[in-house]
Amino acid sequence: MKIKQLIAALLFLIISSTSIVKAAPDEGMWLPMFIKRLNAEDIAKQGCKLTPDEIYSVNNNSLKDAIVWLRFCTGEIISDNGLMLTNHHCAYGAIQSHTTEQNNYLDNGFWAKSFKEELPIAGQTASILVRMEDVTAKVLKDVKPETTQAERNKLTAEASRALQKEFAENGRYEVIVRDMFNGNEYYMFIYETFKDIRLVGAPPQSIGKFGGDTDNWMWPRHTGDFSLFRIYADKDGKPAEYSPDNVPYKPRHFLPISLKGYKEGDYAMILGFPGRTNRYATSPAMRLIMEKNNPTLVKLFGKKLETWKKDMNSDLAIRIKLSSKYASLANSWKYYIGQNEGLKKLNVIEERQKEESAFLAWANAKPEYKEKYAGIFDEYNKAIKGYENIVVQSLYLNFAGRSSDAMRMIMTLSPLMAEVNKKPVDALALDKAFKSVNEAAKDFYKDYSTRADKNVMREMLLMYINDIPASQLPPVILDITKGKGKTNEEKVINYVENVFAKSFLVDEARFNAFATKPDKKKFDKDPLVILNNGLTEYQTKNFSAAQVAFNSKTDELKRVFMEGYMLFKGNTPLYPDANSTLRMTYGTIMSYGPRDAVHFDHFTTSAGILEKYQPGDSEFDVPARLIELLQKKDFGRYGQNGELVVAFLSNNDITGGNSGSPVINAKGELIGCAFDGNWEAMTGDLVFDPKLKRTISVDIRYVLFIMDKYANAQNLIQEMKIVE
């Protein structure tokens, strides 16, 4: 090849591969404090009528004041009385916690007719961002170029703690410092965190979870995935623990609701709290996920789900106990399946490698860059070599070895065991430890089924022994194969029978009897404690050092790569990976083509509910009353041209944690509530594919239709500000 051709080819490679990652207008989870600088022109061009200050402002009321961080999800305030909309799947645990066979809110729905009827949700908080600030210089002030990664982690943690103390104003605010761009930058987030949150309304799960796990992560969708919470504050509007004297919170801003709908191409934006993405992952990291983590997790989770399901199907009490745990595990299980399918189908790793070649070509052209950045991918591969053979083993140890949920109570007990055995006894601390174990136990055993746990433990242990070579089994597990019985199956059955006959952890009454008179000898002799200790010992001896070394090395490599990558991208604005901080994503209402010759509309209607409807099916049945309303087309003011829109698509860039986020139109009005992503873009946490990636939201008109026409919750509709 002639030199000119070579240069041309190289140039082509660089241009074509960088264009793959060039931020499309729809890609990006932007920090709201930078909208003015990075996105203002772009959002105006796409049709947004709001100024950046109307979206995020520290001194004036802005959209951000209506956005609520629920830790695992997002919510938005939609009334002057702190009424909050989020997803049904975000409220699922709260609904489940109040569900009994007599008051079956999961199956029948729940609607408070007055403030008095609203149900407190134990442990639920709601945080509203006051402001955010770049604190990079403060956090990195003692870090030198030669500082090791371990030392760096210590220094940044210390500096973050100091900032938390400085800005918390004696507990008035919650202050969280987060790293951005893999530890190259640091930001401080100051929140007001409310602690009295109540359940206000939820549709029956046949509506809120319509389509179940079959439809989950997929389009077209007909799920009424919404529920309502309310934030309560003390008389001064400040956060307070639950009290009957608390009053509905008066927000600085709440979202008005638009019944006007939208058409394809209309502006749409989402503000919310995306949890985790890994958009700058290196190809070796992706390969590790694809080859080791994902298939292992799919297998382990799949077995647990299959076993749980059998017991849930045969017993209503067990179904109620396990439904929330089941739903969240099933959601992750399908996520890993979809991500791996996409990784293979879309050649994600190959595409990333092309980009890495361009990065290397750039780095190699300058001695200073070459020294810093050219060896990164080789080093990454080397770090993985020493680590990958323990990935599968340690996942099995944790999910198959520790498959019994009752083992969680061992950790819960450990502070109490420590206090009991302290000499002299600290009476105050001991009392506190007793109380906290009591509370945790009530919480835990409410959702614990001995029968289901026993079945799970048997199936998972058997899988552990069958899948992992004997030479890699911890001695406590290997011992089981030396026990009573002819086959491994018989031996596991006998072992598990014995555990459940003897352990005080697998039964609430036995646990309580132990926890009133905790005894060290009895504790140490418990078969689940013995199993747990054996697993921990093996883990410490065989995995811990490798795990720490791998994390520390890859933390460093990721940070240095990101530093180089930002230089490589020059003036292209980059957004940091999601990390449960407030982000804005903007784009338009948009359909897509999932594969050759197939087109998916950008919205679904109630006709699709009637099409999918299957009486008696656990995923596709709906209440007769809904069928009647839909058949009569009794949509009230929520229909349009004889149709009722149920869900819709936009090309916004979201991930888990964004669930429940508001979809907002060009005027700042609420048009929907985001609840999922689509199957064809399950690789979205690693790479944004503009052709395929969509956000799935429930249309606000369907939400209001269910509340108003189906549930007769006019008391709540009246609180809202509705724009017709």
Ligand code: ARG
């Ligand atoms: N896939 C959704 C998410 O992770 C959760 C959907 C819950 N619905 C369900 N059928 N499990 O955001």
